Amino acid sequence: MRPDFHPFVIPFCAGMFFVLGYCFFGIFNIIFHLPRRDRRRFLVSLINPVTAWKNIRDIFLNCLIHVKLWKRNPLLGYMHSSIAFGWFMLIVLGHLEVFLYAPGHLSKFYYPIFFNFFVAKSEETIGGAVLFFLMDFFLLVVLSGITLAIIKRVRSLWFGMRRTTRPSVLDMVGMYSLWAIFPLRLLAEGFTAHISGGSFLIIPLNWMVRGFLGNEINMVPTWWAYSIALSVFMFVLPFTRYMHIPAEMLLIPLRNAGLCIRHPRKGFAKIQVLSCPGCGVCIDACPMSAKKANIKDTTVYLNRQIRRRNEKRIEEISDKCLMCGKCTAVCQVGVDGPVIRQAQRSLRKYALGKDYSAAVSPTPVGKAAVAYFAGCMTQLTPGISKAVESLLKKAGVDYTFIDREGGLCCGRPLMMAGRIKEARELMEKTREIILASECRTLLLSCPICYRIFKEEYDLEKEGIEVIHHSVYLYNLVQGGRLKPSRSDIHFVYHDPCELGRGSGIYEEPRKLLRTSAYLVEAAKNREESVCCSGSLGSLTLGFADRKELTEAALRNLTSDIPDAIATACPLCRSTFRRYSDIPVSDIAEVIDSRT
Amino acid sequence: MTSAQELVEQMTSEIAGANIFLETTVSSLNRLSNGYSVVLSNGIAIACRAILIATGFHLFSAEKKEEYGYGVYNQVITNRDLEHWFNNGNDARIDGREMRKIGFVHCVGSRDLKAGNSQCSKVCCVTAIKQAIEMKEKFPDAEIYCFYMDLRLFGKKYEDFYINAQKDFGIHFIRGRVSEVGETIDGSLQVKAEDTLSGKPLKVTLDLLVLMAGMVCNPRTKEIAGMIHADIDTDGFLRSRNNIYNIMESDRPGIFLAGTCTGTKTVPETVAEARAAVLSIHNYLKK
Numbered sequence: 001m002r003p004d005f006h007p008f009v010i011p012f013c014a015g016m017f018f019v020l021g022y023c024f025f026g027i028f029n030i031i032f033h034l035p036r037r038d039r040r041r042f043l044v045s046l047i048n049p050v051t052a053w054k055n056i057r058d059i060f061l062n063c064l065i066h067v068k069l070w071k072r073n074p075l076l077g078y079m080h081s082s083i084a085f086g087w088f089m090l091i092v093l094g095h096l097e098v099f100l101y102a103p104g105h106l107s108k109f110y111y112p113i114f115f116n117f118f119v120a121k122s123e124e125t126i127g128g129a130v131l132f133f134l135m136d137f138f139l140l141v142v143l144s145g146i147t148l149a150i151i152k153r154v155r156s157l158w159f160g161m162r163r164t165t166r167p168s169v170l171d172m173v174g175m176y177s178l179w180a181i182f183p184l185r186l187l188a189e190g191f192t193a194h195i196s197g198g199s200f201l202i203i204p205l206n207w208m209v210r211g212f213l214g215n216e217i218n219m220v221p222t223w224w225a226y227s228i229a230l231s232v233f234m235f236v237l238p239f240t241r242y243m244h245i246p247a248e249m250l251l252i253p254l255r256n257a258g259l260c261i262r263h264p265r266k267g268f269a270k271i272q273v274l275s276c277p278g279c280g281v282c283i284d285a286c287p288m289s290a291k292k293a294n295i296k297d298t299t300v301y302l303n304r305q306i307r308r309r310n311e312k313r314i315e316e317i318s319d320k321c322l323m324c325g326k327c328t329a330v331c332q333v334g335v336d337g338p339v340i341r342q343a344q345r346s347l348r349k350y351a352l353g354k355d356y357s358a359a360v361s362p363t364p365v366g367k368a369a370v371a372y373f374a375g376c377m378t379q380l381t382p383g384i385s386k387a388v389e390s391l392l393k394k395a396g397v398d399y400t401f402i403d404r405e406g407g408l409c410c411g412r413p414l415m416m417a418g419r420i421k422e423a424r425e426l427m428e429k430t431r432e433i434i435l436a437s438e439c440r441t442l443l444l445s446c447p448i449c450y451r452i453f454k455e456e457y458d459l460e461k462e463g464i465e466v467i468h469h470s471v472y473l474y475n476l477v478q479g480g481r482l483k484p485s486r487s488d489i490h491f492v493y494h495d496p497c498e499l500g501r502g503s504g505i506y507e508e509p510r511k512l513l514r515t516s517a518y519l520v521e522a523a524k525n526r527e528e529s530v531c532c533s534g535s536l537g538s539l540t541l542g543f544a545d546r547k548e549l550t551e552a553a554l555r556n557l558t559s560d561i562p563d564a565i566a567t568a569c570p571l572c573r574s575t576f577r578r579y580s581d582i583p584v585s586d587i588a589e590v591i592d593s594r595t
Numbered sequence: 596m597t598s599a600q601e602l603v604e605q606m607t608s609e610i611a612g613a614n615i616f617l618e619t620t621v622s623s624l625n626r627l628s629n630g631y632s633v634v635l636s637n638g639i640a641i642a643c644r645a646i647l648i649a650t651g652f653h654l655f656s657a658e659k660k661e662e663y664g665y666g667v668y669n670q671v672i673t674n675r676d677l678e679h680w681f682n683n684g685n686d687a688r689i690d691g692r693e694m695r696k697i698g699f700v701h702c703v704g705s706r707d708l709k710a711g712n713s714q715c716s717k718v719c720c721v722t723a724i725k726q727a728i729e730m731k732e733k734f735p736d737a738e739i740y741c742f743y744m745d746l747r748l749f750g751k752k753y754e755d756f757y758i759n760a761q762k763d764f765g766i767h768f769i770r771g772r773v774s775e776v777g778e779t780i781d782g783s784l785q786v787k788a789e790d791t792l793s794g795k796p797l798k799v800t801l802d803l804l805v806l807m808a809g810m811v812c813n814p815r816t817k818e819i820a821g822m823i824h825a826d827i828d829t830d831g832f833l834r835s836r837n838n839i840y841n842i843m844e845s846d847r848p849g850i851f852l853a854g855t856c857t858g859t860k861t862v863p864e865t866v867a868e869a870r871a872a873v874l875s876i877h878n879y880l881k882k
Contacts, residue, residue: 371876379775379776379777380661381661381662382661382662382664382667382668382775382776382777382778383661383666383667386667386778388609404777406787533602541709541712542708543709544708547711574661577659577661578659578710578711
């Protein structure tokens with residue numbers, strides 16, 4: 001006859017109290033630090049049935065099943081979901097067992113965890129084959145996941161990852177204790193498999209390892225070891241990457257409430273940082289990783305340094321980033337690295353503040369329904385504006401080139417540099433130019449301009465359609481106003497970061513290109529397109545540093561041996577032209593040459 | 596003034612008796628135990644103890660600085676195009692148009708990290724002044740502008756040349772880089788720059804814009820360097836044993852270097868270096 005309590009549950013209980021207390025305090029802290037408007041919005045979203053359902057669904061699909069990982073690599077997906085979902089089911093089934101067989105003990109929260117030890121008190125076999133089968137089944141699932149996790153440490157390439165993060169010491173402690181929990185559980189349950197219920201896994205184990213499991217002396221130490229492994233895991237959890245397990249469950253509702261990052265260390269940003277599982281998918285994704293020295297500047301390391309409060313490194317990492325957004329596109333939990341960095345940059349105090357409030361908006365050249373705004377980058381690449389103008393004339397569009405005589409910056413570079421106030425002042429001036437042109441359509445050649453005009457200028461409210469030339473020209477071709485002829489040239493299309501990941505335009509440029517040439521795809525394209533590395537986002541990368549990155553991006557683009565490269569961004573085009581062996585053109589130039 | 600043609604003829608006559616192969620490239624270059632074997636594209640193979648590499652430079656392709664509009668706008672030409680016109684007197688872009696305002700842009704592809712070149716090409720400043728004076732002589736009524744970031748007039752009498760250009764020819768020197776070039780409907784160019792001395796932006800309409808394209812290493816030089824495993828320096832030119840006192844020697848035995856294969860040079864520097872290299876070879880062969 002065993003009592004209802006045994007000292008070996010103490011480590012487990014201490015760990016459990018600790019981790020629950022920590023999480024409770026953390027949730028409070030994060031919600032407290034949200035700006036009042038955001039906090040209201042979040043709390044309201046929790047009672048809204050639509051978002052509430054979305055929260056539950058997302059938590060189930062992302063935290064337990066890891067659907068995004070499955071899409072990335074099935075083996076990686078299986079490894080994560082087997083551990084997460086398997087463990088979750090073990091907990092649920094454990095409680096179900098207690099509920100069915102020992103309902104009086106449901107209040108003791110350690111009871112379901114050590115159920116097999118305690119229910120063996122009467123030494124009478126209890127029934128319930130289905131439940132025991134499921135328990136064994138999910139234990140096996142978790143064990144298979146753990147096995148894969150061990151293999152992954154040695155052969156990460158099998159899981160689709162070329163490089164992974166180097167775990168910190170505490171991460172190692174957490175990892176080894178996690179690995180230890182389930183084999184120890186299997187062993188501990190093996191002692192009582194014949195009495196307290198077992199199935200295909202632990203009963204044969206009990207027979208096979210009779211020498212060890214048949215000896216009662218070994219039993220209590222094994223249960224102690226199991227409890228201690230659990231306890232160690234829970235005690236180190238808040239300080240390791242395993243913090244992502246509880247953090248992501250808060251991140252999902254916050255994101256579904258539509259919040260955005262306003263401070264790099266507090267509130268929403270903090271929960272994003274804590275949600276980073278440190279998997280390192282962003283390392284392979286980051287265009288800067290083409291140079292080994294930059295690996296430690298990827299988002300996973302930014303999150304780690306923010307958690308360690310290493311100010312010097314946080315600044316360095318934040319300033320170096322190209323802000324291409326690829327880490328966000330591949331991130332399994334949706335950590336928005338560039339936005340955290342932008343928020344970090346906005347904290348900086350500059351000795352010399354710039355004041356654009358007194359800048360004079362140049363008067364637009366003429367008024368027409370279609371206003372073409374080239375922006376700084378297209379002014380520096382007159383080949384593109386010339387081609388766009390030529391196409392507009394061929395299609396007979398009534399347009400005006402509003403910044404032919406000079407314009408102002410759209411404000412996006414300042415925005416990315418975190419100088420929000422200055423950017424807003426400049427944007428106000430640029431807005432005046434657009435409105436003065438009395439246009440109904442604002443045509444842009446530069447995706448950098450396009451994105452900010454679309455996101456921040458609220459021009460739709462004024463009845464002005466903001467459109468990039470790749471889409472506009474495609475519409476003209478569709479409408480039969482432009483009739484490009486086909487050539488035999490094989491083009492590869494490079495998705496510019498701001499147009500693709502930034503604005504979600506992937507299809508129109510491809511369809512447009514197909515009207516006049518053959519299209520081949522780059523090794524990584526669309527959401528995973530590799531930044532040309534000419535981005536204005538980086539504040540510290542010099543030209544020499546960028547060369548290698550651009551060459552790596554070119555290798556990715558030319559994997560299918562195209563004859564030429566087409567893109568839809570003046571900056572990408574000039575950057576690639578610097579080092580490309582094959583011609584690089586803007587999509588407008590390609591179409592213009594065939595019309 | 597002596598013309599380049601005469602200078603070359605004079606120098607070749609001084610080495611009468613040497614075998615000269617023109618229009619010939621090096622097909623292969625192999626190290627022997629005590630020298631090199633050189634196979635030429637005309638089929639001749641030469642065994643030699645020493646080689647002097649004097650492969651010269653390449654003009655920076657001005658198309659790469661697209662903001663200046665070379666290859667995009669008709670009225671934008673390079674220093675080479677202009678020199679061609681001086682010699683042949685045949686270029687529709689200059690002949691077919693009234694020249695009222697002409698601009699020169701210094702440092703095109705030189706001292707420009709964005710273009711991948713950090714070096715100063717040394718000769719463009721004074722060449723721009725020379726070409727500006729010549730243009731003023733051909734078109735006395737034209738206004739001529741030189742847009743520069745620095746004027747590096749280090750050579751003998753260069754500064755005098757610069758003073759004359761201003762005093763006697765009325766050429767305008769504007770300190771500030773050109774930011775953008777646009778084209779107007781009649782085909783003239785609209786140039787935007789900043790006058791950094793007055794601190795004001797500047798806009799001027801020009802009939803011709805001459806880009807002073809700089810020097811970059813000849814790509815063929817790199818091929819030859821590859822054949823003998825000679826090093827390329829971080830500036831993209833060949834690496835000398837020592838950049839201060841031994842610039843005409845390479846790290847490879849019997850390989851000597853002269854002229855712009857090791858970096859940008861003026862003609863006097865090149866001639867002096869060539870003579871020094873020949874003397875080094877002489878000493879090397881005597882050893």
